[in-house]
Amino acid sequence: MNTRRNTIPPGVEYHRVLAGETRRIGRGILAIVLLVGGMFFFNILFPAVAVLVEGGPSADGGVAYTPLFHATGMAAVAMLLPWSMLIQRVLYGVKGASLHSVVSSFRFDIFGRALLVIIPVWTVVTAILYWAPLPEHTVSNTDVVWFLLGTLLLTPLQGAGEEYGFRGLILRVAGGWARGARSGIVVAIIVSSVLFAIVHLSSDLLLNLNYLFFAIGIAVVTWRTGGIEIAVVLHAGFNTLGFLFDAALHVDVIAAYDRSAGVGSATTLLPAAVVVLTALVVWFRTRRTGPALTPSPLGLHGAGDPAQPGTDAPPARAARPEKTVAGMN
Template sequence: MSNHGMTPTPTGSAPLTEQPATGSSRLTYDHALSPIGRGKGWWRGLLFIAFLVVGFFISSMTIGGLGILISTLTGEISQQQLMDAVESGIVPMTPAIFVTNNLALAALLPLAYLGQRMLFGVRPGTISSVTGRFRWAWFRKLALVIVPVFAVYSAGLFLLEPAEVNIDGTAMLMLVFVLLTTPFQAASEEYVARGGFQRAAGSWFASPQLSFIIGTAVSATLFCLAHGAGDWWLIGYYFFFGVIMSVTVKYTGGLESAVLIHAANNVMLFIPSVLTGQLSEGIDRSEGAGGPIMLLPAAFLAIVAAFVIWRAKKEDVETTTAPLVTAKQRKEEAARAAYELYAQQQAQLAQQAAQQPMQTYGDAAGQAYGQAPAQQYGQAPNHGQQQRDSTPPADTNRGRE
C-alpha cells in the first residue's frame, strides 16, 4: 500500500518571543536590545534615535503649527504677539495651541513602536516592559497611591503661592484638554525618551553598567533639549527628571511607573495653572525663570521614585527578560519547528508501515506464498471430494440384462 496519499506537509508552530535564558544571561529593560544592536548592528540604535528626533520635528511643525494657525485665524493671537513670542520664546497658550502641542507629542508614541519593530525586528510590545506588554495591573496599583500624592503635592505648591482662581469658558475647555490629552503626551515622552533613546544608545554596549550610564546620559540630554529651557536651574531639573525616570524604569522592568509619574506630575501642575490663568500666558523657560526652588520638586520626585522601586521589590515585579528574538530568528525557528514536525510524522508513518503483515497480490490475507488454503477442523480434504465427484455413477441397467 502506498503512503503517498498520507504524506503530511510541513506546518509551523507558534513562533517564540524569547530565547531560552536563565541566570546571568537575562537582561534588564534598558539593556534588552544590546544583543541585537551592538557590533555590526550599531547602526540600528543610531537610526532609531534619528528616526524619533526627525519625527519630533515633523510632528511639531505640522500638528503643533496647526494650533498656531487656528489661533491666528480666530484672532486669539495677534501678529504682534507672534513676533514677541519668536523673540522671547514664550508662546501664549490658547486651547488650540495647547491641544495640538499635546497631540503632536502623543503622535510620537506609535512612532516609537514602529521604529523599534523596523530597526530591531522585535515584537512591538517589548517596548512597554520586559514581559512584552503594558502591565495594567501594576499600573493601577501604583496609581492608587501616586495620583493622590501628586494631588496633595500640587495643592501644597498652590498654597505656597496662592493666586486668584478664574473659571470661565476658556478655562473649562483648557481643563478638559489637560485631562484628556496630557496623559498621552506624558506617555509618549516616556516611550520616546526611555523606551527609544535610552535603549537605542544602551544597545551599543555589552556591559550592563556602561549601557545604563550611556543610555541614561543620552536619554536625559535629549529629553532636556526637547524642552528648550534657557535657565540653568530648569535645565538641571529636566536632566534630573530624565535620570530619575531611567532609574525607575530599570528597577521596575518597564515604562508603567515612569508614564504614571510623568502624567500625574504634568496633569496636577497644569490644573492650578489653568484655573489661575497662568497657563494662558505661556510656559516660561527663559533665563531667570527657575531658581533654587527647583530643588523642591526634584527632591519630591526622588522620594516618589524611591517608593515606586521599593513597591516593585515588594510586589516581586519582573525586571529582567531573556534575550529578545528578531523577526528573522522567529522565521528560522518556525521553519525549524515545521521541519521537525514533518520528520516526526514521516517516522511515525514508516513505523506503522513496517508493522503491517506482508501480503502477495491476489492471495488471501495471512496466507504465505505456495501454501494451501487453511482447512476447517473435521472437513475432508478438498482433493478427495473432487475425486469422488469425478467417478462416473454405476449403470443400474446392467444387472437387468
C-alpha cells in the same frame, strides 16, 4: 535592515532587549534622530494647524495659548508613543508592544498601585508650586472647560509619549551600545537623560538640573521595574495636575512656562526630588530580586533556561520568577 524579526531575547533586563552581538551604534543614532526629529516635526505641525484654524497669529505676531493650541500641543507629543514603536519595529525588528514592559504588555496592576501612591504626592507638590502668585490672564468659562477637557483627555497621553520615547526607545537603544548589562544601563541613563533635558530647550540652570534628575530618576524606576508603567504615572500625573491648576487659576501659560535663564527658584527642583525619592524606594523594594527580566521562550519564568547569544543574564537570573520583580508589590 533588522537582524531579527519579532524576537524578544529571554532573561534580559528592559534596557537590553535591543542589544545584539554587535553594538549597532550607527543604527541607534539613526533611531534617536528619527525620534527627536519626529517630536519636533509633530510639535511644529500640530500647533501650526491650530493657528491656521483659528485665523493665524495675533496682531502683535504672537500666538495665543487657546484651548485648541493646547490640545494640539499635547497631541503632538503623544505621537511619540506610536512613533517609538514604529521606529523599534522598522530598525530592530522587535514588536512595538515590547516597549510596555519586559513581558511585552502594559501591567495595569503596577500602574494602578502607582496611581494610588504617586498622584496624592503630586497633588501636594503641585499645590506648593502654585502657592506663589503666577501670571494670570482673562479667559472665559467656556475656554476653561475646553482647557480642562483637553488636559484630561490628552495630557496623560502627552506624558506617556515622552516616556515611551525617552525611557522606552532611547533607553533601549543606548543600553545596547555597551557590552554588558551594568555598563549598558549607565550609558542608557546618561544618553536618555541628557537628551531629555536638551529637548526642553531651557537656558536656566535650575530648570535643566530639574529635567536632568527627573529623567535619571524615572530611568532608574523603568530599569528596576522592567517597564514603563510607573514612569507614565510619574510624568503624566505631574503634567496633568499642573495644567489642571493652570486652568483653574486662569494662569497665563506662555508666561508661566518661560524657560529662559534666571526663571528658576527655590522650588524648581522639587519635582525632581520627588522622582529621585521614588527611584530610591523602588530600588529598595527590588534590592533582593534585582531588575525585572524578560520571560523564557515558553513563558515559564522558573524554567532556568540559559541566556541566549547576545544577552548577558546568567542562568540563575533568567530563572527568577517575574512576579517577584514587579517593583510596587
